[in-house]
Amino acid sequence: MRVPLLWLREYCDPPLDVAGIEERLTMTGTKVEAVLHHGVRSPEHFVIGRVVSVEGHPDADRLRVCEVDLGAAHPDGPATIVCGAPNVAAGQTVAVAQPGAVMPDGTKLAKAKLRGVVSEGMILAEDELSIGANHAGIMVLDELAAAQRLAPGQPLTRALAIETDVLELEITPNRPDCLGIFGVARELHAATGAPLAPPPWSTDPGSAGPVDDATVTVECPELCPRFTARLFDGVAVAPSPLWLKARLAAAGQRSINNVVDITNYVMLATGQPLHAFDFDRVAGGHLTVRRARPREPVQTLDGQTRTLDGEMVVIEDGDGPTSIAGLMGGARSEVSSSTSRVLLEVANWNGPNIHRSSWALGLRSEASSRFEKGLAPEACAYAQALASRLMLELCGATLLPGTIDVGTPVADPPPIRLRAKRLRSILGMDVTTERQAHILRALDFDVKRDDADGDDERLLVGVPPLRRQDITREADLIEEIARIAGLDELPATLPARRGACGVLSVQQRLRRRAVDALVGCGLYQVMGWTFTSPDSLDQLRLGEDHPLRQVVALEDPLSSDQSLLRSTLLGSLQTIAAHNRARGVLSLGIFEVGTVFALDTGSGSAIGVREHGALGVLMSGPALPATWRSSDPPKADFFALKGVLEALAEALGVSVDCIPANPELYPFLHPARAAEVLCGGEPIGWLGELHPLIEAGDGAHGGVSPAAMELDLDALVASAAIRRHDYRDLISFPPLRRDLAVVLPERVAAARVEQAVRESGAPMLEDMRIFDVYTGPQVGANMRSLALALSFRDPQRTLSDADIDPVWTRILAALGELGGELRG
């Protein structure tokens, strides 16, 4: 909200410069986001002049040469000023910019020669001072001069507000009262202690009672708690006086005519919007406030036809709807230059309803943005009072007796009890009850001292009408005290933290360990977008029924490629890899820990969303940097990534297994170089080289597609967390180690061999590791040789060869059952 400082100072004028005011408002909760400047840069060289004579320019038909009396500002007699305005005439009091004046756009005026005549300044039009749009003629200040006894040579600021600082304020949604300048002035009063002028609505020329000729019916009081109207006769619609134009311009509003300008001015001063009807065009002299009918069309002031629904409110006359309540007036009853009777409506609307209608219709205005915050019904009367006074003063109007006032007056809420003890306990600092009362009174609260109950002092606080939406509880009053008393007074203490102990859970520690393990593997952690697109699912070659197609969609995505929540991390890993590859980074190892989402259609009646933490890794290009000793290091392939998986499992203390992946479930993986990852026998993810069809073959990988994996991190961590950590004696007695080489059919998986060896070797077999794999002529076609390193242990003694003979025999037998033969 824009608040011209001159206007604000009219209500409250602390002895502070603009920076001081900015600081006080900001530190009491009305944040000044910017200080702008409106009008001329400096008032110097702008003076009042009186036109002494006007003569034609010898060489230009449309220019006049004026002699202008500038009094002391031009002591050597009248100044010669060339003027192009048709309305300039001798005897006028005018606004003059002398050479040296800096105009609103920053240009500096100099003496100028116009067609051979030297002009010692400029007679000003409205637009040249950023007061209005009028450039058809100069401003004539005769009336002002008479009223204020202005004399030539006096500074122009005596007549007009030609410059002001403008505060750009952030008004929080709980403070619609500060959407009026007097509300801001009250804040400034409380924050600085400077006196506050009486409210501009404190004198009301109007009267209560019915109004002849005009009636109003409200059919939906729940959406229209109060509707007031006054009728004015003999209204002369005309341009507004300069001071009003100047104020509206500084506040960012365009001047229309005196009637419309009054409604805008009163809204800016009080925060309460108003609407003026041309009463002669209100059919039947009767207005009805009612809910719109479903799909009812209404033509609005901007010429558009809007289609309403049954939750929206219209105001109609005998000929049908004339406006959409709280949002926009209708064209039919708009005030025009021929208007002579004005019905001035000031109503209170249900905030949430206006909010909803405004969003649904895409109609937002200064008025709707105020109504939707929920205004006080009492403000209707304030706005009527101020507007009535201005209508009489500025439009020559007569106010007809009576005020239409439909609505049930709201009873004053009971006062709120404010306990000094409670205030101290919430804030952690003391504010005396005297100071509390002082602050609250400055904010227009009614304060009484409650009889002390024991040693606890209390105040009974009545809330002023404009604050009743916001202040309903003791806690709200405590905030009022805190913000004005000054939070900079607050000590900095720490909570006692009884019984509180900051430790990470086992799962949190394991998650950190997983990240550390991957960083230790030389990988970079990345953070991809949660959002993904239907295209990216297609690129993964997912079939119609694939589980990863159970994606969650946004109702209003920012763009179509951010319309879904990702069901896998693979897409963002690929995007990030492509981004870096395009910038010449060919060797890449990245991982991401993030959430993935899936539609859950199975739980009860409503469709839900399942989410879990996932861990994804992608490696492409050389697994290690090339060096002069190894100019072509191996590419990161299935086994390079499996090594990362094993390092991760080792760090977490879990065992994982890889089994061949079903290509139908993993269409994005190379069908023969892909594994499903099991943990505790349950699938928790996949690992493999990417299918050449989903990674555009750009040759960057030297024929090896990037390898990637994705694991359900929650499941992995959960299974790690249940592992016990009891001590085992691996020191007192040494293990016994033996190697063997066995030739087996190639189709027998290494895991199958390991399982057979481990089962047959238990419990004495402590560990087994495959340290060589050989295929070739020495073992024959479709066969391969596996070299196994075995280690045996007995916790009670040192083993001898003879001790393990029976186990050894069992292991050989188990290998034999797999078709294995001992080699060499």
Place this chain on the structure above:
Amino acid sequence: MIDRIAQLRAQAGEAIAAAQDTEALDQLRVHYLGRKAELPLLLRDIGALPADQRGAVGRTANEARKAIEALISARSQEVQAQELSGSLLADALDVTLPGTPPRPVGRMHVIAATQRELEDIFLGLGFTVLEGPEVETVHYNFDALNHNPNHPARARTDTFYLRTEAGPGDSAGEREPSERLLLRTHTSPMQVRAMEAHPPPLYVVIPGRVYRPDSDATHTPQFHQVEGLAVDDDITLADLKGTLLAFARAIFGDQRDVRLRPHFFPFTEPSVEVDVSCFHCSGEGFLRDGSRCPLCKGEGWLEVLGAGEVDPDVYAHVPTTERNAPGYDPEKVQGFAWGMGVERIAMLRHGIPDLRLYYENDVRFLEQFGA
């Protein structure tokens, strides 16, 4: 005889000293001490000598043999050392060639690293860490946090709502207004969830990813927050100030100060925005050369987070159950809450100019942080 022994000993001594390699020494050993060599033969035949000579000859011969062995052994060590040194020198390196790099060092993402650092600070202050769902309901994200029905944050332009109907006219997917699903717009929904799950006192921080439909240099539609919540029977706004002062000093330096500025949030009362004194200009607003500080724009303060005392109405939204008994009675418990942006803190600390860099994941960006 004794002369001959002395002669042999002297000859051997010279030959050993002259020997240049292990092979020559081996030959000398055979020559002087081998089975067919003169000295051992002489010793073997000692019985043939007259009895009075045997002692002297035997002793002299033995001494000579030991002396020769010692000389060979000593010379052998010298020769071996020479040979080793020779062979080592033959294996010379170009020490100026580049070394073999170890396995590259990985990095945490700067957001994750900053988040972990924040967690650690608050762990040290006695808070525990909780995580929560990113998909939330209107109830937890807005209603239970005391947002008015017309609060602007609820608008479709300010919140990502999720589609849960399977198709047009599908009634199975319909939900109660308060159960509509959305991407959480802040980590605050976990305040109520945490209070539902645990009795007071409660000291928790909640890190996590949140979402709002904004996209420009200073807004990304996803970002990260660390929420804080402390509820006990006597926690004051001054305690909030002290806690955040500790945070500010841990993150931005020992000299920092904090200031609380009144503000409005629906779920705190009083509500404040918290500024930290600018670490770039030491809170002066201008630099040594007199120019305006570019970081705080001359303010001397950096806006870092929003906070406040928990609004009593939020406690009223927490049902009392077996899990959190005795529950959260607004007259009996009080506490504070805050929400801070991880991206903003990292941006201020590292001078990162554009939030979008975080999610581009350019390696040249990633490698600068998180070590």
